[in-house]
Amino acid sequence: MATTDNDDDDHMRQTPTQLPEILLLIGRHLSQGDLTSCIRVSHSWHYYLEPLLWSHVSIQRPTSSSSSSSSSLSSNNSISFSNDNNDNNDNNRNGFFRNINQSAYEASIIKNVRHLHSLTIEFVQNPTLLHQLVPVLHNRLSALITEDYNPTIRQILLQNAQSIQSFTCRNVNTRQRQQYSLPQPSHEATEFWKSLSSLMFLTELTLSNACIYSANLTVFWKMCGRLKVLSLESGFVCDLSPSSYLEPFKTLRRVHLHRVSEYPQRELDFIRFCPNLEHLAWRPLQLTPLNQFMFHLVTLEPDRLARITSVDFSYIDLFDKQLATVLSSGLRLVRLIAVHSPFGDFCADQVVCSMAETLEELDVRECHLLVQNPMVQLMLVVCRRLKVFRADEISVDDMNKNTWSPAARFSRPAFSSSSSSSPSGYGCGSSTVAGYTATVPAPTLAPLLSMRMLGKLMQGDWQWGCVELEELDVTFVGSIAQKHLLLNGLPLVYSQLAQLTELRRLGFGWKYHNEERRLSSSTGVTFGSVDSVVDLALPRGSPPSSASSTASSSSSSSSSYSSKASVGSETQQKSPHFRAGLRRLWKLTQLRVFDVEKIQNPNFSVSDVKWFGKRWEGLRRIQGRLSMDPGTELAIQDLVQKDFTHITHHHNN
């Protein structure tokens, strides 16, 4: 191909880094910081990569290089390159450099501004760049993200009115106000909305602390008619109810209303006005138990509600039963986020009854009513389409359904007979309310609809139906006091996990508790003395079980368990040897992230890590310590670094 004489030339000519299209492809995978290094490599790299650098500009934090170069210029440390620096006598050199900097920016900006697509302005220490950039920024930007709203931002908006599609402002109203005055003077608000209304192509608007007074409403409605995504947080809206003469907001797909209005009826009117709404996230202005928005949500026409497929009800403060009523109103949800909410038995019941076929994502972390609640299992059994599931605690005791014998747990047999007690199941309001801190089963004394429906399914073992699960984040809880339940339950945990072959992310937690099953308090702290206290004086674990793959899991966990029990008090209980059970998860080859941070006193061994490093071919990240024993942990970290270079191990040492 190439003669020996010209070998070198040909080689250089043919390096992909010389070819512009390939250089650009490589550059697209680089961060802003890496690109700045690249453009200093050579002329051709500079020529091709600089436009890439300038397409998404993010002005975020002060760079140390500018401060270090400024401090090297003079002994006066208060040098800044702003325009109102008045030192000119003894700082002639600074003046000289200041001019150089300005003209450097200027030339670069003029050359590069045509590449700008999106601009993020978070913290501007050096306003020179912005002062130079803004005058030449005309109808370029398609996205603007800022912290504050000020005249500079206004100017950018007006100059790019024909091109901006997305605008985010995290704090529209920055000035502190006196306590009883309006949050923002009305003329300012009017001017703000007037500027916004000139953005003809705006489809996404995210504002925090914005004010919409009655004079601004017309403008606001007009904009809503064009928006696809609207997100309002805090601030003030005088009346969210659209006037009747308006056309419905057909383009709105996603609406976030966080702490916006005190009048739920009007918020509801707004939602009613969005026939194509797909995603709704809502937080109340005040955390009162009697917020009526939820109640009235159910009065929306069913077909209106049916199109909403994704809701975020995190942090609301209703009762479980009320939230369940909302969920029963015909929402066919694909995605339900309810972090730190009163999601409990009744809501879970609703999920089982009406969303089993559609639900793909469910996040019920920090819901104190659901902690160690068998209803969590029920949801996993029934929701076949589930792809993402996050919850706090699943009790291992419940894995084996036979432990649900009514005699042991409940004061009256609610499950064995199909003709269960009064239909006032939903009417036990008082017991639900009072049942916040009671033992788990109390709220479920009422025969829930789901249990009646499932009927026969309640016999036998649980079988999770969500085999398409891609992300799972739960903590299993076992009882020290009732070891036989643990021994029976643990293998069942593994058999359930083993069938999740699509799993990409597994957050596996483990916790002991040493009392009968009780609800945790709402802060999530369990009773008893099970802390994650590490006792380094403990003898170095039990000897590893050798025939791990062939030994039955119950016997190996019993041997490791009993040896642990003899070691020390509960505070030093290591998590059970997951060894045997772990081997059953050999099918999880798609797993990319293994998160073990929530395991109390983790107890993996080097051979465990070797095993899953090899078997889980897709594994890229391990999060959390794998062993409380520092020697083992070091050995594990060594192993990962040497043998499994494609895996990174994040641990907070």
Added chain:
Amino acid sequence: MTVILVSSDNQDFKVDKEVAERSILIKNMLEDVGESDSPIPLPNVTAAVLTKVIEYCEHHRNDPVQVPEETDDPRKRSNDIEEWDMKFMQVDQEMLFEIILAANYLDIKPLLDVGCKTVANIIKGKTPEEIRKAFNIVNDFTPEEEAQIKKENEWAEDR
């Protein structure tokens, strides 16, 4: 059905049509040529490189056709290379470059992507001098020019 690919150093490679068609260039050639059995010459690809390329296409023969990804911000995504691909790319730099050039010439987008991500991973975190060393690039900036560029783009640097 098999096709015969001929490298620049006149070595023949027999591959299944399905595997060969991961290369859009070859696919188009085959469509133009029709049912003929004649071998397809690839004058820009040596045998060693072609072996690697064919190995990639064989392994990925059943992959779905790539949909065009979002052009906006694929920036942070060079850490999602599959394990097999990562091992596949553990070759010396010269071969890596040859593979990228071949993937570009043969129009095999996934292989080109993986190659570029691998190179991006090499570049990550390096200073300009280190990048030059890594890729044997001559620095054709004068010191003043370089200082100027550095100042111009201070706003963009990390830390």
